[in-house]
Amino acid sequence: MPQLSPLNxxxxxxxxxxxxxxxxxxxxxxxxxxxxxxxSNVSDVKENKWNW
Structure with a gap:
């Protein structure tokens, strides 16, 4: 393995x-x-008022 500089x-x-x-x-x-x-399937019963 080649020597690496400390920064490397x-x-x-x-x-x-x-x-x-x-x-x-x-x-x-x-x-x-x-x-x-x-x-999320459980909360599908409630009406979702958000469009997303």
């Missing part, structure tokens, strides 16, 4: 944690929308 190690460190954060946010968002999608 910092960039690799930040890139690694940015990837971990992005994947965890994607997992959280997908489970959140799935949960809301499951429970």
């Amino acid at each position: 190690w910092i960039f690799l460190f930040l890139l690694f944690w940015a990837a971990v954060l992005s994947v965890s946010i994607l997992i959280w968002w997908s489970t959140k929308t799935y949960f809301l999608g499951k429970t």
Whole structure:
């Protein structure tokens, strides 16, 4: 493995944690929308006054 400058190690460190954060946010968002999608059928009984 070639030698990397300290600045490149910092960039690799930040890139690694940015990837971990992005994947965890994607997992959280997908489970959140799935949960809301499951429970939205219960609230369909009430009239929705919002157009969206």
